[in-house]
Amino acid sequence: MEELDVEPALTLVPGVAPGRGRLHFQWGPGEMLVCEAAFPGAGNSAPLVLINCTRHGEKGPGCPYIHVLRKDQDIHLHTLRKLFNESHGIFVGLQRSDEELSGKSKKAQLVGVSKNYRSVIRACMEDMHQMAISTRDPALHNQYSTQVSILSAMELIWNLCEILFVEVAPAGHLLLHLLDWVRLHVCDVDNMVREVLSSENPSKHELFWNVVDIFVLQGRMEDARHLLSKEATANPTSKGMCKILDDLMKKMPVLGLGNTQTLTEMELKWQHWHEECQRYLQDGTFASNPHMESICKILLGDENAILEKKELMTTWYHFLVTHLLYSHPAVKPVELRFYAQSSLDQFLGGENSPEPLDTILMAAFEFEIHQVIKECSIALSNWWFVAHLTDLLDHCKLLQSHNLYFGSNMREFLLLEYASGLFSHHSLWQLGVDYFDHCSEYGRVYLELHIERIPLTTEQKALKVLRICEQRQMHEQVRSICKIMAMKALRNNRLGSALSWSIRAKDAAFATLISDRFLKDYCERGSFSDLDLIDNLGPSMLLSDRLTFLGKYREFHRLYGEKRFSEAAKLLLMLMTAHIAPCSFWMTLLTDALPLLEQKEVIFSAEQTYELMRCLEDLTAGKLDNQKLQDDDIETTKVEMLRLAFARNLARAIVKEGTLEGS
């Protein structure tokens, strides 16, 4: 692909004097910040001077503005949402389409997909048209009308590409498709046609012959003959002439789509018909009526006669198709480029230079697919068109591997750009995910980079993003999202949420930290928050030792609450002996044992009581060096109380166990 020498797009930023101020900028996801700024060291060897002279003075540039710039304007037009949403479905369908289809059915399927894309464009165009009509705001009206013309240009190009690249119509049928194409898109004259047809006496209307010409130029013979018959009845003097012209039109050989006649048969018939037209023209049959004479010349493919009707065709490609219809009805695809070029030259007549649309259509007629895509991406203000068209053409196996930067192909390059644009939108990003999924080379990395930037404004949104990452085994993104959410919840003192997010993130350190906060809160308030969560930790409890302890400790409280005292006692003891509980918490645990010791029946066995005593002694021994314990009266009293309770329980346990054994 040769390089197009395109001037870089210029964006004007208000308020910044050109050439004077320095612009500072920063990229964000989907947006860019630009503002006037000063850089240390700029313009002067001593940064101090620059700063000092502006720090207090009023002559500094004053209060600068920060400008938020966006890249893909169209993505943010709510009016195009339908286009993005519905084409997404078609795109995904095409990617999943049956690879095994081959030959005709494959082609039929691809043509169907192409038509679906076009009908989405059309539907969008009609909506936009309705909005343009119904709005009273002139600015909005302009905006909508602009979009209508962009969409209509896109549909025009797409349709031509469909005929030439997807349908790949052979000689003969090619022209029929092109005729349909022209009829569908040349609507400028429709009003004229409607006006004449609805008038009381069409043949007396001043534009009557214009409309007949339009029908002839578009190859709509039935319509033209219908009008001629009106002229014949209204104007008996020209009746004979009308009859002859009508006859010529009727006899014009046409290759029907379902027709089985061969091209040679067709050409033979065509020659006969041509000779007949020629005869009538030469013997002056239509000499008295310039309108009919010119129509006869058109039927003969007289270029000058056709060109005289320039206003009725409005575009060079209409001229091309009309010219082909009456001169080369069996044009082959490869011959198109010559006729197209000469039609363009003749039609513009050197007065106007071709517009972007003209060069795009010309490139299509020349079968320069890459050129079409390239020109479109320069001319159109969004990536939607090129991305989807290129993808379709790639499915038609038309794009030979054309390596782009980093080895990615053109289809992927364009899809990546389009999907990146979608990611700058607050909700359309979800469509972007599927596009990235179908970019085999860089789709994954792009998705990773983009999805982690989706603002996690609500838990719901975070869960949505998380699900997408989980489905794709994007472990690092999953971890990061959970971590961000856990951090956010913790900062807002929502411990339960913080804990469940860190469990999802499998972040042991953070789970430990939050468990500690839970335990601390318990010590302060004597009750747990977020019971549901802690009660249902299940195996995730094993994420961190502290979390295990938290879960088990809560289980102890539950057992106690349910009066399952001996189970509770066993668990409590195990928390210490198995060193699940942090030492700092042992005193609380031992204190928790007190009510169990005070129950009527003996709950801790003698052996268990010895264990409890050992735990207490370990704890106090460990703290012996620490003078604090001794100084703390309350703590000392607590220890004394515990010792007393243990001793009493031991006595009861021994008596009970002795009695039981004895009996």
Place this chain on the structure above:
Amino acid sequence: MFVARSIAADHRDLIHDVSFDFHGRRMATCSSDQSVKVWDKSENGDWHCTASWKTHSGSVWRVTWAHPEFGQVLASCSFDRTAAVWEEIVGESNDKLRGQSHWVKRTTLVDSRTSVTDVKFAPKHMGLMLATCSADGVVRIYEAPDVMNLSQWSLQHEISCKLSCSCISWNPSSSRAHSPMIAVGSDDNSPNILAKVQIYEYNENTRKYAKAEALMTVTDPVHDIAFAPNLGRSFHILAVATKDVRIFTLKPLRKELTSSGGLTKFEIHIVAQFDNHNSQVWRVSWNITGTVLASSGDDGCVRLWKANYMDNWKCTGILKGNGSPVNGSSQQGIFNASLGSANTSFQNSLNGSFAGRHNCYL
């Protein structure tokens, strides 16, 4: 590109840095007025200043956000020879009702004896770390070992670069194949031919940063430097702002080919060099996928650079001031106005075919 909004920055002096947070929902600005401002984007897309406070006793050069995994944390650096770490406090006070947030200083990093010219948080996989560089030619790397306690930062490394430092950039690659790496630029403008870009790599064996490479071809003062996001490539891409814009690729040579114990050697290529700014280039930075580089220079323009399939870099966009004052007091929603102007150019074009140019460089 088009201007979607303009916001009056309301600083009393020149702005030196604007910085988006990771998700693009918040931004921070810093200025010679010694303050930092934090701006939040509301649901309808408007930006509101939610905090503004005096941060330093000198011009604030740079402000930067830590990854949100570490909470809401900012770092700033200043002419007052310090860098500081700030954390947002979630309070139940009246602040919240008034739509204001409260930021507290968690630490002041006072090791530099000269102006601290840049501060950057390390890639998140390295933990909560930040690097500063200063005019005295020292790069310092700090770490907060406990991410819940931002008042404790320990100085882990001090790298002496010998030349006055202006900018630093961490290599964002999280690949296990790549050791932590930091590039340092110098704006030393005494006439010498010393390399103004140095690349330091962390050595697992010595647990120290050591100079891996110096870009010998860059001898003019360097104002900014930026590694591109890695995209899973084996090599690195580094953009340099000096008297022109330069883009380098650094391809690690296989370890067995490198001589000195564990240090990676690189094959360095310059893949692009542009003097379109006509003079000094002040900032370079990459978009989030590393496919577009933006640069700003003395010509008052921001230029956008993009590579095509042949590794050919080309300017695809220019942002330039139009010189007219920003009109109106409320600057939100310029969107409609800019659309209106696009229309007129449109209607001039025959067939009403195409609107504004969209630069795709294939």
